[in-house]
Every structure is written in structure tokens, then in C-alpha cells.
Amino acid sequence: MSGRKPIRPTLTATDTRFLHEIITSPFWPGGTISRARTLLLLAAGERVKDIAVQVGCSLAAVGQRRRRFQRTGILGVVSNPPKTGRPRARKPNQRPPPEANAVANANLVLATPPNAALDADGFCFVPLFC
Numbered sequence: 001m002s003g004r005k006p007i008r009p010t011l012t013a014t015d016t017r018f019l020h021e022i023i024t025s026p027f028w029p030g031g032t033i034s035r036a037r038t039l040l041l042l043a044a045g046e047r048v049k050d051i052a053v054q055v056g057c058s059l060a061a062v063g064q065r066r067r068r069f070q071r072t073g074i075l076g077v078v079s080n081p082p083k084t085g086r087p088r089a090r091k092p093n094q095r096p097p098p099e100a101n102a103v104a105n106a107n108l109v110l111a112t113p114p115n116a117a118l119d120a121d122g123f124c125f126v127p128l129f130c
Contacts, residue, residue, distance in 0.1 A: 032079075036078065048062050
């Protein structure tokens with residue numbers, strides 16, 4: 001006994017080319033590549049069970065990706081949806097993000113103390129203070 005046939009997504013030539021670029025590019029996250037492969041296989045008419053085996057996901061995930069494409073289109077499949085719930089808070093003993101440290105370190109390095117000994121070209125004699 002076979003189940004009902006899922007609706008095959010119809011992709012334009014531009015969408016297909018875009019999904020192929022995602023699959024072949026090393027810069028996209030793995031989840032995005034997996035969703036793009038799923039969508040291309042669905043559009044090609046592959047069976048859901050075969051897609052799940054090829055992509056390495058569950059049958060439910062294939063169905064969710066198909067429905068997500070039907071709701072939001074190609075950009076909804078490629079982009080990561082915003083997470084629900086409260087954002088994670090940083091614990092007091094955790095370090096700040098690296099960007100904050102980089103800015104603080106750059107300000108320390110670029111700031112010359114007012115009493116530093118400078119030569120004629122404006123360079124500091126004592127490297128510790130420059």
C-alpha cells in the first residue's frame with residue numbers, strides 16, 4: 001500500500017542554478033547545503049525515502065523542508081529561521097565576544113601615554129608603552 005504523493009516543488013531555472021551553486025560552494029553551512037540538496041531531489045521527482053537516505057536526514061525532515069519551501073519559497077529554505085524563545089544570556093564568568101577584546105586591545109596599542117619618551121620621528125623609546 002502506498003501513501004499519498006507529496007506535491008513536487010517547481011523550481012525556476014534561476015532557483016535551480018542558485019541551489020547548485022550552494023551545493024558546490026565550500027562557504028555555505030552544512031545545514032543549508034543539505035536543505036538545498038533535498039529541494040533539488042524533490043523537484044527532480046525522487047522518492048522521499050530515497051532522498052532521506054541520500055541526504056542523511058529523516059523522512060520527517062524531508063517533509064518539513066518541502067513544506068517550508070511551499071510556505072516561504074527559495075530564500076526560506078536557504079536561510080536559517082530565527083530561533084524562538086529568549087536569547088541566551090552570557091554568564092558573568094564568560095569572556096566577552098572577540099570583537100570587544102579586539103577593539104579594547106587596539107585602543108591600548110594605539111594609545112601612547114603622555115609621558116612616554118619619543119624620538120625625533122615620534123616613535124616611543126620604550127616599546128612597552130607604545
